[in-house]
Structures are given as structure tokens and as C-alpha cells.
Amino acid sequence: MHSIMFYVFAIIAIFGSIIVITARNPVHSVLFLVLVFCNVAGLFLLLGAEFLAMILVIVYAGAVAVLFLFVIMMLNINIVPFREGFLSYLPIGGLIGMILFAELVMVAAGWVFAPNMPAGNLLATTTHGIPNTEALGQVLYTRYIYQFQTAGIALLVAMIGAILLTLRSRSGVRRQSVARQLVRTKANSLELKKVPTRGGV
Amino acid sequence: MTEANSLWPLLSTDSWANSLWPLLSIVLPIALIVGLLMLGVAYLTFFERKIIAAIQLRKGPNVVGPFGLFQPLADGLKLLLKETVIPAWANRGVFILAPLLTFTLAIMAWAVIPFDEGWVIANINVGILYLFAISSAGVYGIIMAGWASNSKYAFLGGLRSAAQMVSYEVSIGFVLVTVLMSAGTLNLSGIVNAQEKGIWYIVPHFPMFVVFFISALAETNRAPFDLPEAESELVAGYNVEYSAMTFGMFFLGEYANMILMSALGAILFLGGWLPPVNVVPFTIVPGALWFFVKIVVLLFVFLWVRATFPRYRYDQLMRLGWKIFLPISLSWVVLTAGVLVAFDFLPRG
Numbered sequence: 001m002h003s004i005m006f007y008v009f010a011i012i013a014i015f016g017s018i019i020v021i022t023a024r025n026p027v028h029s030v031l032f033l034v035l036v037f038c039n040v041a042g043l044f045l046l047l048g049a050e051f052l053a054m055i056l057v058i059v060y061a062g063a064v065a066v067l068f069l070f071v072i073m074m075l076n077i078n079i080v081p082f083r084e085g086f087l088s089y090l091p092i093g094g095l096i097g098m099i100l101f102a103e104l105v106m107v108a109a110g111w112v113f114a115p116n117m118p119a120g121n122l123l124a125t126t127t128h129g130i131p132n133t134e135a136l137g138q139v140l141y142t143r144y145i146y147q148f149q150t151a152g153i154a155l156l157v158a159m160i161g162a163i164l165l166t167l168r169s170r171s172g173v174r175r176q177s178v179a180r181q182l183v184r185t186k187a188n189s190l191e192l193k194k195v196p197t198r199g200g201v
Numbered sequence: 202m203t204e205a206n207s208l209w210p211l212l213s214t215d216s217w218a219n220s221l222w223p224l225l226s227i228v229l230p231i232a233l234i235v236g237l238l239m240l241g242v243a244y245l246t247f248f249e250r251k252i253i254a255a256i257q258l259r260k261g262p263n264v265v266g267p268f269g270l271f272q273p274l275a276d277g278l279k280l281l282l283k284e285t286v287i288p289a290w291a292n293r294g295v296f297i298l299a300p301l302l303t304f305t306l307a308i309m310a311w312a313v314i315p316f317d318e319g320w321v322i323a324n325i326n327v328g329i330l331y332l333f334a335i336s337s338a339g340v341y342g343i344i345m346a347g348w349a350s351n352s353k354y355a356f357l358g359g360l361r362s363a364a365q366m367v368s369y370e371v372s373i374g375f376v377l378v379t380v381l382m383s384a385g386t387l388n389l390s391g392i393v394n395a396q397e398k399g400i401w402y403i404v405p406h407f408p409m410f411v412v413f414f415i416s417a418l419a420e421t422n423r424a425p426f427d428l429p430e431a432e433s434e435l436v437a438g439y440n441v442e443y444s445a446m447t448f449g450m451f452f453l454g455e456y457a458n459m460i461l462m463s464a465l466g467a468i469l470f471l472g473g474w475l476p477p478v479n480v481v482p483f484t485i486v487p488g489a490l491w492f493f494v495k496i497v498v499l500l501f502v503f504l505w506v507r508a509t510f511p512r513y514r515y516d517q518l519m520r521l522g523w524k525i526f527l528p529i530s531l532s533w534v535v536l537t538a539g540v541l542v543a544f545d546f547l548p549r550g
Contacts (some may be wrong), residue, residue: 014513027348031295034341054330062337062370066363073348129328133387176516
């Protein structure tokens with residue numbers, strides 16, 4: 001059953017990712033990307049890494065891909081000119097592809113398991129009976145605390161940078177200021193005038 | 202491959218014990234929950250119309266059956282029998298997939314909800330994260346519907362809804378973090394058990410309960426945050442092009458999500474299946490009934506809010522989510538963590 005599920009998830013993930021790069025409609029690409037995320041989450045589940053599986057769905061499918069979809073839908077990309085520069089980009093794209101492929105081969109060839117890993121249980125997360133969320137938390141906040149905090153700060157800086165780049169203050173925009181609305185009282189906003197008959201204000 | 206083979210010999214003598222019974226023991230509870238959920242959704246619409254009618258001094262549905270009790274069935278039948286119209290320039294595949302997705306996700310989430318001690322289909326370690334993942338995937342149904350309809354109103358509704366749901370998920374996430382820090386587990390049954398030993402989390406985390414409830418209103422696109430379907434400006438929002446059962450599925454999904462959010466609120470803050478006081482007249486009542494009562498109370502507030510408050514403006518909605526709820530919930534997380542550590546209340550797993 002386990003292996004059947006593995007092949008189902010793996011095959012859908014692979015075909016989904018092929019469709020991501022071949023689909024003519026960018027929106028379909030993103031939707032297939034979400035499908036790939038969900039199936040990879042399934043693979044994580046089969047490995048016993050339920051925390052990673054859920055986080056993958058929450059972060060990538062639930063937030064990142066939604067923003068992709070958002071942007072792509074708003075841009076309303078025309079499909080035909082999208083393909084125009086294919087030949088002119090081929091050399092550099094091919095070169096990058098070759099480098100990545102070579103790196104993958106090197107990684108795959110030089111792959112060894114850590115010598116102190118127990119044999120036979122190489123893939124499953126060995127958490128000695130505690131849920132792997134807890135296991136992850138125990139190493140993440142103790143042994144890897146500096147790396148974790150550094151990653152957090154890097155993300156924060158990236159976020160502030162992005163906000164700074166896109167922030168522009170326009171004049172003439174009427175904004176609601178709740179504080180100002182709340183401090184208004186009857187005394188300072190309303191004046192009762194005695195209007196004499198036939199006299200006007 | 203023994204599992205694969207064991208699906209076949211249904212005719213052999215011990216097939217019942219070996220394959221059929223395990224299969225049935227999985228399928229039957231699922232069918233039961235889905236059936237009850239659909240019934241619940243149907244009568245939630247009835248409940249909603251009756252309550253809003255009462256608030257507005259009207260009678261509400263009262264023609265079909267005694268007290269109008271068969272009205273939801275008549276409505277369902279109407280939706281089933283009508284024709285499904287697919288707009289000419291719609292993206293057909295995505296257009297049909299969107300309501301199916303909304304509906305499926307709304308049902309999938311119920312797999313991890315504990316109705317009583319041990320009454321749960323999948324008692325998984327990361328129940329809360331599963332629910333969070335499912336509810337964050339729920340936005341796809343709406344955004345896909347909005348895009349595939351190829352209609353301005355639907356598209357605007359879809360975009361609004363996507364931004365709204367993503368924003369309020371952040372504060373819901375922090376609310377969940379507070380609760381799971383106090384309980385020390387991500388398992389939903391574990392959270393209820395932790396409240397049995399301690400106190401219902403609505404007492405120490407009351408501000409978080411308020412934040413959770415309001416975020417739940419926004420997350421399920423309910424009034425006063427029903428901007429995705431603001432009828433006065435967007436006709437009906439993302440589902441304007443949908444008809445018959447494709448519309449019906451959105452409707453069922455939305456109401457099932459309301460019940461789900463109420464159930465989640467009951468589990469996280471109101472002690473799930475626990476009786477309010479642990480003395481005799483209350484402990485006789487079965488836990489599932491307490492759970493049901495708590496869900497109904499929360500649902501009543503959902504409807505009460507709908508009949509009471511006018512709709513938010515979009516910038517107000519975003520300000521509430523990002524500038525008010527996010528700082529409050531974030532600081533409450535820090536406060537809770539501080540209190541738990543300082544007074545040594547940390548749950549020992």
C-alpha cells in the first residue's frame with residue numbers, strides 16, 4: 001500500500017511539474033504547481049515527516065502560490081509573445097541548465113550517508129517515539145538557533161527592502177484616520193446657528 | 202503487495218474479517234460524517250433564515266412542511282434540477298473544478314475533528330496544521346472560480362477574497378500558536394484533554410477568542426466581511442456566473458466551512474466535548490451533544506452578527522486584519538510564551 005501510494009504521488013508530481021513548464025496558459029502552470037506541492041506533501045507524509053508536509057501545503061500552496069496566481073491573473077499575460085524570444089534565450093538558458101545538471105550529477109555521485117546513521121532506517125525520521133514536530137523544535141531552537149535567527153533576519157531585511165522599494169507616498173489621497181475620527185466631539189465639529197427668518201446665514 | 206491482493210478475494214470465507222470489515226470501518230464513519238454534515242448545512246440555512254427573520258420581525262420560511270422544515274430540501278432539489286450554464290468564454294476545466302475543490306476541501310477538513318473522546322476518523326499528530334493547511338487551500342476554489350468565469354465581477358470578487366483570506370489566515374495562525382503553546386500538542390484531542398486538566402482556553406485567552414472569531418468570519422467570507430460577494434457592488438462576486446449545482450457546491454462548501462470554524466472554535470476555546478462543569482447533571486449528557494451545543498451557539502453568533510452589522514469597507518477590512526489583529530495576536534503569543542516560561546506552566550509532553 002505504501003509503495004502504491006508512493007508511485008501515485010511521485011508520478012503525479014513528475015507529470016505535474018512537466019505540465020508546469022509546458023502549459024500554454026500561465027494560470028494553468030501555477031495550478032499544476034500547486035498540484036505538485038500537494039503531491040510532494042504526500043511524499044513527505046509517506047516518509048513520516050508530517051510536520052514538513054503540512055508546512056509545505058500551508059506555506060507554498062496556501063500563501064506563495066496564491067500570490068503567484070494573484071500576480072499572473074492581474075498581469076493578463078498574452079500567450080503568443082510569451083514564446084517569441086525562445087531561440088534567442090536558448091543559449092544562455094541551455095548553459096544554465098547544463099551547469100545545474102552537472103551539479104546535480106556531482107551531488108548524486110558524491111552522495112554518502114552519514115557514517116553514524118543507523119542502517120536500515122535511512123529515510124524515515126527517527127524521532128525515538130516523540131512526534132517529529134517536537135523533535136524538529138528541539139533541534140531548531142537549541143542546536144541551530146543562530147542559523148535559524150539569521151535566516152529570520154535575512155527574511156526580515158528582504159521584506160523591509162521590498163516594502164521600501166515599492167512604497168511611494170502620493171499626495172492628495174484621502175485616508176481614513178481613525179484616531180482623528182475618534183477625537184472629534186460634538187463641540188468641535190458642530191455649531192448651531194440661529195438663522196433669522198429671511199436673513200440667511 | 203499483500204494489501205493489494207487482499208482487495209480481490211471478497212468471496213473467500215475470511216474475506217469479511219480480513220478486508221471487507223476494515224474497509225467498511227473506514228468508509229462508514231466517513232459516510233456518516235458527510236451525511237450528517239450535509240444535513241447540518243441544509244438545516245443551517247433554515248436556522249439562518251429563521252433567526253434573521255426573527256431579528257427582523259418577520260416569519261421566515263414557513264410554507265413548505267411544518268414550520269417550513271422542508272424548505273432546505275426543496276431548495277436543494279431546486280438546485281439539483283436546474284440547468285448548469287457554463288459561460289461561452291469560461292475556462293471550462295477550471296470553471297468546473299473550482300466548486301468541486303471548494304466542496305471537497307470543506308469536507309476533507311472534518312477527518313480530524315474529534316466529536317467525543319476517541320470519536321475521530323484520523324487522530325493525527327498535526328491535526329491543527331492539517332486544518333490550517335486545508336483552510337488555506339480553500340482560497341483556490343474562490344480564486345479559480347473568479348478567474349475561470351471570465352467576468353469582471355467574478356474576477357474582482359475572487360481577488361478580494363484571496364487577499365482577505367490570506368490576510369486573516371495570519372492572525373488565525375497566531376491564535377492557533379497561542380493555543381498549542383498552552384496545550385503543548387498539535388493534536389486536537391490532545392488540546393481538549395489539556396483543557397480538561399486545566400481550564401477552558403476561553404478564560405485565559407479571551408482576547409484571542411475574539412480575534413479568532415472575527416477572523417473566522419473573514420475567513421469564511423461571512424458578514425460583515427462578505428466583500429467577495431458584496432451584492433451591491435459586485436452582483437454576487439466570484440460565484441456570479443455559476444448556476445444550479447455548481448453554485449450549490451460553493452454554497453454547501455461555504456456553510457460547511459462555517460460549521461467547521463465553529464467546531465474549531467469549540468475545540469480550541471470551549472473545551473470540545475467537555476461539559477461546562479464536571480458535576481452530575483452535566484456529566485450525564487454525552488460529550489458529542491455538548492460539542493454539538495457549542496457549535497450551535499457559535500453558529501448562532503455567526504448569524505446574529507450577519508443580521509446586526511453593516512458590511513466593512515475594503516480598506517477597513519485590511520486595516521483591521523493587518524494593523525490591529527496582527528499586532529494584538531503577535532503580542533499575545535509573546536505574552537503567553539513569557540507567562541508559560543516565567544511561572545513554569547509549560548505543558549510537559
